Structures are given as structure tokens and as C-alpha cells.
Amino acid sequence: MxxxxxxxxxxxxxxIKPFIHRTPVLSSRQLNRLFxxxxxxxxxxxxxxxxxxxxxxxxxxxxLTADQKKRGVITHSSGNHAxxxxxxxAISGIKAYIVMxxxxxxxxxxxxxxxxxxxxxxxxxxxxxxxxxxIIMERNxxxxxxxxxxxxxxxxxxxxxxxxxxxxxxxxIVIAPIGGGxxxxxxxxxxxxxxxxxxxxxxxPLNADDAFRSFKSGKLIPSVxxxxxxDGLLTSLSQLxxxxxxxxxxxxxxxxxxxxxDSMLLVWERMKIIIEPSSAIVLAVIKxxxxxxxxxxxxxxxxxxxxxxxxxxx
Amino acid sequence: MxxxxxxxxxxxxxxIKPFIHRTPVLSSRQLNRLFxxxxxxxxxxxxxxxxxxxxxxxxxxxxLTADQKKRGVITHSSGNHAxxxxxxxAISGIKAYIVMxxxxxxxxxxxxxxxxxxxxxxxxxxxxxxxxxxIIMERNxxxxxxxxxxxxxxxxxxxxxxxxxxxxxxxxIVIAPIGGGxxxxxxxxxxxxxxxxxxxxxxxPLNADDAFRSFKSGKLIPSVxxxxxxDGLLTSLSQLxxxxxxxxxxxxxxxxxxxxxDSMLLVWERMKIIIEPSSAIVLAVIKxxxxxxxxxxxxxxxxxxxxxxxxxxx
Numbered sequence: 001m002x003x004x005x006x007x008x009x010x011x012x013x014x015x016i017k018p019f020i021h022r023t024p025v026l027s028s029r030q031l032n033r034l035f036x037x038x039x040x041x042x043x044x045x046x047x048x049x050x051x052x053x054x055x056x057x058x059x060x061x062x063x064l065t066a067d068q069k070k071r072g073v074i075t076h077s078s079g080n081h082a083x084x085x086x087x088x089x090a091i092s093g094i095k096a097y098i099v100m101x102x103x104x105x106x107x108x109x110x111x112x113x114x115x116x117x118x119x120x121x122x123x124x125x126x127x128x129x130x131x132x133x134x135i136i137m138e139r140n141x142x143x144x145x146x147x148x149x150x151x152x153x154x155x156x157x158x159x160x161x162x163x164x165x166x167x168x169x170x171x172x173i174v175i176a177p178i179g180g181g182x183x184x185x186x187x188x189x190x191x192x193x194x195x196x197x198x199x200x201x202x203x204x205p206l207n208a209d210d211a212f213r214s215f216k217s218g219k220l221i222p223s224v225x226x227x228x229x230x231d232g233l234l235t236s237l238s239q240l241x242x243x244x245x246x247x248x249x250x251x252x253x254x255x256x257x258x259x260x261x262d263s264m265l266l267v268w269e270r271m272k273i274i275i276e277p278s279s280a281i282v283l284a285v286i287k288x289x290x291x292x293x294x295x296x297x298x299x300x301x302x303x304x305x306x307x308x309x310x311x312x313x314x
Numbered sequence: 315m316x317x318x319x320x321x322x323x324x325x326x327x328x329x330i331k332p333f334i335h336r337t338p339v340l341s342s343r344q345l346n347r348l349f350x351x352x353x354x355x356x357x358x359x360x361x362x363x364x365x366x367x368x369x370x371x372x373x374x375x376x377x378l379t380a381d382q383k384k385r386g387v388i389t390h391s392s393g394n395h396a397x398x399x400x401x402x403x404a405i406s407g408i409k410a411y412i413v414m415x416x417x418x419x420x421x422x423x424x425x426x427x428x429x430x431x432x433x434x435x436x437x438x439x440x441x442x443x444x445x446x447x448x449i450i451m452e453r454n455x456x457x458x459x460x461x462x463x464x465x466x467x468x469x470x471x472x473x474x475x476x477x478x479x480x481x482x483x484x485x486x487i488v489i490a491p492i493g494g495g496x497x498x499x500x501x502x503x504x505x506x507x508x509x510x511x512x513x514x515x516x517x518x519p520l521n522a523d524d525a526f527r528s529f530k531s532g533k534l535i536p537s538v539x540x541x542x543x544x545d546g547l548l549t550s551l552s553q554l555x556x557x558x559x560x561x562x563x564x565x566x567x568x569x570x571x572x573x574x575x576d577s578m579l580l581v582w583e584r585m586k587i588i589i590e591p592s593s594a595i596v597l598a599v600i601k602x603x604x605x606x607x608x609x610x611x612x613x614x615x616x617x618x619x620x621x622x623x624x625x626x627x628x
Contacts, residue, residue: 045586046586268623272359272364272587272619273586274586274587274588309583309626312623314623314624
């Protein structure tokens with residue numbers, strides 16, 4: 001299998017730079033004191049569409065052939081990837097077809113429609129989503145852009161770590177959340193490409209610990225009935241992301257739901273920025289493993305800030 | 315009455331610069347499109363203690379005489395000013411005495427205690443607060459630092475606008491919230507000192523519109539039973555702040571509760587930053603007066619980001 005290399009991520013960064021925000025790296029003296037380490041938050045919550053997903057989507061869109069661009073792109077997702085692909089496509093005048101379960105929240109439908117994508121609704125099962133996708137692809141020849149099982153997506157996601165380490169090269173550890181593994185694959189490939197001594201650590205909810213178990217056993221174990229507030233981290237690794245993570249990631253830590261919620265609240269209260277539960281996981285693993293992280297310089301990839309304020313856990 | 319001048323604000327800025335954060339000026343293309351104007355948010359929610367109040371408190375503390383410093387400072391407040399005065403005093407090794415109603419929320423007590431101030435609780439009436447203050451002052455000779463009816467406090471609060479206009483000198487209008495009028499007094503004095511053509515506009519909840527009515531009638535009208543989610547804007551103007559506002563403020567706009575809540579949510583959702591309801595009022599008046607603000611370059615003083623996440627209005 002062809003795995004993304006560090007230079008692929010560098011190329012992706014050059015390619016997407018005109019389209020993305022260079023997001024800020026923020027710190028909080030209060031949180032540093034509280035956790036007894038130095039933390040640098042790479043704030044992809046300030047990225048376009050409010051999530052790092054815009055990086056990968058833009059890279060994938062820019063790498064389409066002229067013919068593919070004419071026929072448009074398609075994905076089945078109701079989350080940040082759907083919004084990211086819709087906007088990245090719209091910016092280049094490309095059609096985006098989004099297959100969504102009919103149960104998707106209205107705000108997510110509105111976001112995707114606001115970016116001009118065409119939504120097709122289906123039953124809320126993986127089979128229905130894939131079947132609906134297949135029918136549309138057969139009809140109009142659009143290119144499927146998978147949210148993480150995609151070489152170009154992974155390269156795009158790795159560019160957040162590239163900017164982080166460009167700004168803070170003397171970091172000891174970089175932590176990123178793991179859902180389907182796209183962000184972690186890109187992040188760990190980038191970290192090891194820049195400096196092999198920097199640790200690349202994955203963070204996963206204990207209640208959705210398929211990547212943790214896959215990593216520890218060396219075998220790809222799918223996610224079964226995950227139940228976590230970190231709704232961006234429910235998906236399983238693909239063979240591609242599993243392979244990259246096995247190669248480049250130093251370790252994976254898990255954290256409990258209450259630590260995720262506490263960490264999210266702490267960032268909101270002390271830093272006055274909105275991060276989503278799937279981002280709070282990176283602080284939650286520091287909270288649960290103080291010995292490992294004590295006095296270290298740590299880069300935290302804050303994956304996004306899309307929160308439903310009507311359903312807060314506190 | 316001796317009113318603060320522009321050069322007093324410039325002096326204050328030099329004095330407090332080593333202690334404060336220079337907060338960022340943020341923009342949102344989405345919000346600009348939505349409101350058909352160019353907005354520059356001066357983000358005092360990122361200031362120390364999460365509010366602009368740290369500026370005024372620091373200025374007042376730094377201007378104490380050696381003897382006053384020995385005897386400490388006192389105020390009666392349960393809000394951002396209490397936290398700001400406590401931290402500003404602690405930084406200079408000065409004692410702070412805070413008189414608080416026994417009904418004050420635990421989080422506010424904890425914040426003030428965390429900064430090392432000594433809290434004295436009293437009955438939740440203005441009389442009890444003033445009486446308790448008086449007793450402590452008689453006992454230890456501490457200096458009362460009023461949250462807004464204080465020359466040095468006003469000069470400190472004006473430094474936020476100074477930084478804003480230093481960064482964005484070609485702004486047409488600056489808007490700040492009005493509660494007791496300390497921030498508006500400092501802001502309008504600064505704006506007029508820099509460029510008389512820039513409009514200084516106050517923003518006030520319709521449900522606490524004492525400054526609006528005072529301004530329009532030319533007579534100081536106290537706030538009676540104000541009821542607004544913008545809990546930093548409940549207080550009445552003092553003779554001092556009223557005089558400054560009459561002299562330097564171009565107009566005052568009010569906004570309804572629903573506009574304040576909508577505006578707060580909009581900033582949270584689109585900009586991914588936490589602002590408190592008392593800050594959302596500045597966007598709310600733009601929302602309610604689109605004709606006045608259309609196509610203008612507007613500076614918005616975002617006063618703070620201290621929110622009780624367990625009591626959200628949405």
C-alpha cells in the first residue's frame with residue numbers, strides 16, 4: 001500500500017495555502033499551571049467551516065483532473081467533512097453531492113446547503129448511504145471523496161501539524177484526536193518527517209477505543225457500538241489509516257467521557273474559545289496521564305469548534 | 315468636574331502596558347457578509363480575568379501612593395471588577411478587600427479568592443454593601459476603588475479603544491456597551507481624542523436603558539428594576555460617567571433581549587469565541603439598526619467572556 005510521505009504533506013500545504021486559514025497557535029498560562037506542562041493549541045476550530053477537514057477536502061479537490069472537476073464530487077457524511085467538501089468544491093466551481101441520513105440535524109443540512117451542495121437524503125444506515133452514493137456516481141460519474149480513507153485527504157490533514165511545528169519547532173509531543181484516523185495519519189507522518197524525536201500521540205475516547213485496541217494488538221479492530229459525546233470520533237480506522245498509524249504513531253491514550261466534558265469546559269472557561277468534544281479529547285488524555293506529560297512541551301491539534309449549543313453536557 | 319482627557323488615557327496605557335494582555339482584533343467574513351458592514355472585534359474576553367475591567371483596575375492600583383498601597387484597596391462588587399481588582403492588587407503585592415452579597419455565585423467567590431483577595435459577605439442590598447465597606451475602610455484605612463465612578467478606572471478602560479484604533483485607524487464608528495458608563499466614558503474620550511470624525515456609539519439593553527434615557531433627556535436618570543441577560547449592564551451612570559458620555563458620545567442605541575441572545579449565539583457559532591451577553595449588545599444594536607451601520611467600518615469593544623455555562627439562554 002502506498003502511504004503518504006512527509007513531502008506529500010509539504011506539497012499539499014503549498015497547494016492548499018491560498019484557500020485555507022493559517023490558524024493561530026494559542027497558549028494559556030492558567031492551563032499550563034493547572035496541568036504542569038506547556039501546551040500549544042493549534043486552533044483548527046478557527047479554520048474555514050470550523051474544522052481541520054477543510055484542509056484535506058481542499059487538497060483532494062485541487063488534485064482532481066479536469067474531467068473529474070466537470071463531473072463533481074460526492075461523499076456520504078453528515079458532519080464536518082460534508083461541509084468542508086461542499087465549500088472546497090464551491091470555491092473551485094465544482095459540484096458537490098452529499099448523501100445524508102434523513103435523520104441528520106437541520107443545522108448540518110443548512111450548513112451544507114449554504115455552501116451550495118446538492119443533498120440526497122437516505123435511510124440512516126451505512127448500506128443505504130453507500131447504495132445511494134453508488135446510484136448517484138453511476139448516474140453522473142462524480143468522484144467519491146472518502147472522509148479519511150483517501151491518500152489526498154490524509155496529506156491535507158497533516159498540514160495543521162506542519163504549521164504548528166513551523167511555529168513551535170521545539171515541541172516534545174504532538175497529540176491529535178483519532179476517529180477514522182485521517183488526522184492522526186497526516187499528523188504523525190508530518191511529525192516524524194520533521195523530527196523523529198518528537199512523539200506523535202493519538203487521543204481516543206475510552207468508549208470508542210477501536211484505534212487503541214487495533215494499535216495495541218497490531219490488528220485492525222472495527223468500532224462496535226461506540227457511545228461517546230465526541231461524535232466526530234465514532235468511526236473505525238481504514239486499512240490505509242491503520243497502516244500509517246502503526247508506522248508513525250508512538251502511542252495512543254484513551255480518556256473517559258467525564259474527562260472529555262471537563263476538558264471542554266476548562267478550555268471554554270479559561271481560553272474563551274469554543275472547541276468541540278472531539279477536540280477536547282486531546283486535553284483529556286493529558287488530564288488522565290499527568291505523569292507522562294509533566295513539564296513537556298506539547299502541541300495539541302484542536303480539530304474543530306462545531307458544537308450544538310442546545311445539547312451541552314453541562 | 316475634572317473629566318479624563320485623551321492624554322490621561324495615553325498615560326494610563328503606558329502605565330498598565332507591562333501588566334495587561336494586548337488583546338487581538340478579530341474579524342469574520344461571514345458576519346461581515348451577514349450584516350453588510352466591516353466589523354473589527356476588540357477581544358477583551360481574552361484579557362486577564364476575562365474582561366476589560368483589568369485595565370482600569372490596574373491603572374487605579376498603579377496610581378496609589380506608597381501609603382495607600384500599604385493599606386490595601388476595597389470594593390463592593392460580585393462581578394468582573396472584583397476579580398480584576400483582586401488580581402491587579404495581587405500582582406503588586408497589595409491587599410484587596412472585596413465586599414460581596416452572601417448570595418453571590420460560588421464561581422465568582424472562587425475566582426476572587428483564587429486571586430488572594432479577602433472576601434467579606436453581607437446582605438444582598440446596596441445599603442448593606444456600602445455599610446460593610448465603610449466599616450472595613452474605617453478599620454484598616456483601605457482605598458475604595460469604585461468600578462466606574464473613578465477617574466483612573468475610566469482612563470484604564472479607554473485603553474482598549476486606544477489599541478483598537480492604533481491597529482485599525484480608518485474605522486468610521488466605535489461601539490461599546492454601557493452599564494455604569496466607565497468603559498463608554500474611556501472609549502468615547504479616546505475615540506474623540508484620536509479623530510473627532512469617528513463616531514462613538516453606546517449600546518445598551520432596552521430593558522436597562524437608563525443611559526439612553528439620560529442621554530436623550532440631558533438629565534441623569536437612574537436605572538429602575540432593570541431586567542436583562544446582560545448582567546454587567548444593570549448599573550446606573552454616575553455623575554462623572556454621565557458628564558463624560560454627554561460630552562464625547564455621539565449617540566446611544568438600545569437592543570431587545572432576543573437580539574442580544576441571537577447576537578451572542580452568532581458570535582459563538584461563527585467566530586468560535588466565547589463572549590458574554592453584556593458584550594453581545596454591541597452586535598445586537600447593529601442587528602437592530604442595519605441602515606445606520608451599512609457598509610461602515612465598525613470597531614466593537616467586546617467587553618468580556620465570563621459566562622455561566624449552566625445558565626445559557628439557548
